Amino acid sequence: MGSSSGDLRYELSQNAYIKLVLHSLNHPTSSVNGVLIGRISPSNDAVLIDDAVPLFHSHLGLLPQLEISLMLIEEYFSAKGLNIVGYFHANERSDDYELGGVAKNIGDHICRYFPQAAILLLDNKKLEALKKSKDRSAVTQVSSVYIGNYNHESL
Amino acid sequence: MVTKTEENQLNRLESQVDNAGGGAWEYLCLVRKLKLRRSDKVLKHGLSILNNPSKRSALGPEEWTLYEQVAVAAMDCQSLDVAKDCIKVLRKKFPDSKRVGRLEALLLEAKGSWELADKAYSSLLEDNPLDQTIHKRRVAMAKAQGNIPGAIEWLNKYLEIFMADHDAWRELAEIYVSLQMYKQAAFCYEELILSQPTVPLYHLAYADVLYTLGGLENLQTAKKYYTSTIDLTGGKNTRALFGVCLCTSAITQVTKGKSKEEKEGSQVQSLAAKVLEKDYKQRAPDKLPQLTTALKSLTLSS
Numbered sequence: 088m089g090s091s092s093g094d095l096r097y098e099l100s101q102n103a104y105i106k107l108v109l110h111s112l113n114h115p116t117s118s119v120n121g122v123l124i125g126r127i128s129p130s131n132d133a134v135l136i137d138d139a140v141p142l143f144h145s146h147l148g149l150l151p152q153l154e155i156s157l158m159l160i161e162e163y164f165s166a167k168g169l170n171i172v173g174y175f176h177a178n179e180r181s182d183d184y185e186l187g188g189v190a191k192n193i194g195d196h197i198c199r200y201f202p203q204a205a206i207l208l209l210d211n212k213k214l215e216a217l218k219k220s221k222d223r224s225a226v227t228q229v230s231s232v233y234i235g236n237y238n239h240e241s242l
Numbered sequence: 243m244v245t246k247t248e249e250n251q252l253n254r255l256e257s258q259v260d261n262a263g264g265g266a267w268e269y270l271c272l273v274r275k276l277k278l279r280r281s282d283k284v285l286k287h288g289l290s291i292l293n294n295p296s297k298r299s300a301l302g303p304e305e306w307t308l309y310e311q312v313a314v315a316a317m318d319c320q321s322l323d324v325a326k327d328c329i330k331v332l333r334k335k336f337p338d339s340k341r342v343g344r345l346e347a348l349l350l351e352a353k354g355s356w357e358l359a360d361k362a363y364s365s366l367l368e369d370n371p372l373d374q375t376i377h378k379r380r381v382a383m384a385k386a387q388g389n390i391p392g393a394i395e396w397l398n399k400y401l402e403i404f405m406a407d408h409d410a411w412r413e414l415a416e417i418y419v420s421l422q423m424y425k426q427a428a429f430c431y432e433e434l435i436l437s438q439p440t441v442p443l444y445h446l447a448y449a450d451v452l453y454t455l456g457g458l459e460n461l462q463t464a465k466k467y468y469t470s471t472i473d474l475t476g477g478k479n480t481r482a483l484f485g486v487c488l489c490t491s492a493i494t495q496v497t498k499g500k501s502k503e504e505k506e507g508s509q510v511q512s513l514a515a516k517v518l519e520k521d522y523k524q525r526a527p528d529k530l531p532q533l534t535t536a537l538k539s540l541t542l543s544s
Contacts, residue, residue, distance in 0.1 A: 116279065118420070146447070148419040150454040155484045158539070162532040179420075180388060188422050 096133035097173075097205050100125075103139035110141035111177040111209055112218065119144045120190070122157070122197070123173030123205065124164050134172055134203055138164075148189040171197055173205035181211040248276060256280075259287055266291055267301070274311055281318035288312035289324065306332060313345055317352040325349055340370060347376075351383055359383060374404060381413075390417065408434060415447065424455045442474035442482075449485055458496050465489035469510060477517055486514040491540040511541065 103123060111119050121141040128135050140160055143152065161171060174197050176190040186194075186208050194206040255269040266287040273280055288308055291297045298305055313328035329349060332342045347362035360383065363376050370376075377400045384393035397414050404410065415430035431448035438444065449467035452460040468485035475482065490511035515537045522530045 146416065146419060146450065148422055148424075148454070149447075149450040151450050151485050151488050152481065154488060155536070158536040159529070159532045162535050163529070180386065183388065187420070189420065192422075 095203055097136065098128075098133055099123075099136045100138070103136050106139040106141060107175045107207070107209070108214065108217065110139075110144075111214055114144035116179070117144045118147055118177060118179040120147050120174065120176045120193070122160060122171050123175060123207070124160070124169045125172040126169050127203070134205065136172060136205070137169060139175065153193065170201055172201050172203070173197065173207065175207040175209065177209035177211060177214070181215065183211070184208070248272070252276070252278070256283065259283070270308065270311060274307070279318070281315040284311060284315035285319050285321065285324070288315060292328075306335060310341070310345065314348065317348060320352070322349065322352060325352065340366060340373075344373075344376065344379075348379065351379065351386075356383060356387060372403075374400075374407065377404075378410065385417075390421065393417065405433075406437065408438065415451075419451065424451050427451050428455065440474060442471045442479065445471040445474065446479065446482055446485070449482070449489075453485065453489060453492070456492075458493065461489050461493045461496065465493065465510070472514075480518070480521065483514045483518050483521075487511050487518075487537060487540050508541075515541070 103125075107121060107123075110121060119141065120143055121139055123136045124138040124140060125134060125136040127133070140156075142156055146152070157171065164170065174190070174194050176186065176193075178185070178187070186206065190206065190208070194204065197204045252269075252272055255265055255272060258265045259269045260283070270284060270288055270291075273284055288311060291301070292305075292308065292312060301308060309328045309332050313325045313332070316322070316325035316328065326349065329342065329345050332339070332345065336342050343362070343366055347359050347366065350359035350362055360380070363379055363383075367373060367376050377396070381393050381396045381400065384390075384396055394414070394417060397410060397417070401407065401410055401414065411430050411434050415427045415434075418424070418427035418430065428448065428451045431444055431451060434441075434444040435448060445467045449464040449471065452464035452467065465486060468482045468489060471479055471482035472486070477483075490508065518533060518537065519530065522533050
């Protein structure tokens with residue numbers, strides 16, 4: 088599954104997608120977030136997102152836990168040749184489609200280290216539909232995850 | 243707060259009930275007592291009791307409490323028909339009850355008819371102006387509609403009257419944190435610590451907020467509260483241990499170039515680091531290398 092934005096393509100692996108969906112579904116009553124792990128493809132035209140690490144489901148706006156998690160995650164994955172390439176966020180309310188201040192700041196921070204980072208905001212209504220649909224193919228179909236390329240230059 | 247024994251008991255009952263091993267009523271009672279939000283399980287098991295006439299009559303007068311519990315759980319899971327049926331039964335049994343009136347207003351809220359729900363709550367409040375749950379429902383409605391400043395306003399008004407409601411202070415603090423209004427969140431946690439100084443959760447959250455605010459004084463205070471959390475939890479709280487390390491390195495970064503010497507600080511940090519390493523060795527030995535590198539980078543930047 089991929090999505091294009093400007094010249095760069097983003098490919099979200101099934102592993103990463105399932106992890107971020109499951110994390111959101113596990114905490115239906117609070118906002119959740121997490122980071123995306125991956126690398127730039129050898130041909131330099133795509134960002135391959137191989138894995139996702141769910142972070143929090145409470146107190147998303149607090150710094151200490153975020154700093155430690157990012158440190159440890161960076162350490163762990165750089166040994167495997169992967170970087171933090173993005174951030175995913177799901178809002179608390181089902182009709183909230185805005186990327187809040189916290190998400191923007193964290194996205195900002197990640198973009199500083201990886202300029203082509205992708206920020207994913209989950210579509211809560213589609214998540215809910217996912218639970219009710221018995222169709223297996225729905226899990227891998229694009230559940231319209233809004234991908235906003237938070238480009239550092241645009242700030 | 244849920245104690246460890248209660249948590250174990252809950253998990254045991256939950257797995258027992260999920261595997262059709264009986265004990266549904268005890269599970270539901272425990273959930274009700276601890277005020278937990280396990281709506282899908284409550285709905286499933288509660289309905290299984292209610293739909294079975296023999297089990298239902300075995301409950302006696304507790305039957306109505308179960309109807310109420312299932313109604314609320316049904317609304318949380320958006321099974322509004324189930325909720326409507328439960329409320330109808332309750333209304334037939336208790337025709338003049340305010341408690342049922344509250345459930346009916348809650349149903350309006352669940353349907354999304356905000357104005358009707360608001361009217362219902364206002365009329366209920368006229369009869370009983372000191373009903374805490376209804377005040378809190380108003381806050382919840384504002385939050386659900388996305389009107390966060392309105393929710394904050396209602397919650398502040400509520401807290402002016404009911405200053406001892408700890409859950410409300412916590413909710414307010416969390417709303418402030420989500421809006422990045424850290425100073426106000428700090429104030430809420432201060433109130434909580436003043437009224438319940440032995441609850442480590444508040445010390446920890448307060449320290450987190452202070453660290454996020456930044457600035458030398460806040461960092462020093464944050465470190466004090468992380469250490470008090472460690473004190474209150476007997477050194478088992480990983481977040482507080484990490485917090486101490488982060489604070490020390492941040493403080494030394496801020497005071498770099500100034501002539502202050504923080505010898506004491508490095509002692510606490512090295513102690514915390516040792517405890518963390520021991521903990522990781524025991525519980526997650528394969529993550530130990532990452533921890534050591536992270537801790538080293540924290541101490542190196544000092």
